[in-house]
Structure formats: C-alpha cells, structure tokens
Amino acid sequence: MAKPIKTELTRDEVLMLLEVYNCMDSMVDDTMEMMDVRLSQLSDLRDKSYALKNMFGFRPPAREEDGNPNHYKPYVLPDDPTAWYYEGDS
Numbered sequence: 001m002a003k004p005i006k007t008e009l010t011r012d013e014v015l016m017l018l019e020v021y022n023c024m025d026s027m028v029d030d031t032m033e034m035m036d037v038r039l040s041q042l043s044d045l046r047d048k049s050y051a052l053k054n055m056f057g058f059r060p061p062a063r064e065e066d067g068n069p070n071h072y073k074p075y076v077l078p079d080d081p082t083a084w085y086y087e088g089d090s
Contacts, residue, residue, distance in 0.1 A: 005057075006056050024045065059077075059083035062084035
C-alpha cells in the first residue's frame with residue numbers, strides 16, 4: 001500500500017516551519033559571527049526537527065541486509081521504497 005505524502009499545510013504547520021527557519025537562521029548567524037553555538041539553540045533546533053519529522057512522516061531507510069531501520073542515514077519520505085515501517089504499521 002502506497003504511503004501518502006503530506007502536500008497541504010495548515011497555518012499552524014507553516015508557523016512551525018517558520019519557527020524552524022528562525023531557529024536555524026539564528027544559530028547560523030551566531031556561529032558565523034561569534035563562532036559560538038548556545039546549547040539552548042541546539043536543543044531548540046532538535047525539538048523542532050522532531051516536530052517536522054512527525055508532521056511529514058519522515059522515515060528512516062531500512063537496511064538492505066536485515067530490514068531494520070538505519071537511523072544514521074538521512075531520513076526519507078514516507079512513500080520511498082526504502083522507508084522502514086514496523087510490521088504493525090499500516
């Protein structure tokens with residue numbers, strides 16, 4: 001069964017994307033200007049990345065050799081043929 005890709009966004013979801021952009025922009029600015037990253041910025045960016053992952057259903061790719069998730073590779077869209085799903089997921 002093909003997995004759907006989210007293509008329409010609510011206003012709240014666009015606001016979440018804006019928060020992620022602003023968080024990344026601030027962190028990049030501080031890094032470039034002061035060669036410094038605050039741990040609070042890094043933590044905020046991590047929280048927002050999880051929110052985006054969940055919003056769009058990004059999935060880890062499955063390892064070819066055993067079919068388990070490979071969390072160390074870049075995540076893929078939910079309809080990617082390599083996307084890992086737990087057997088109970090539909």
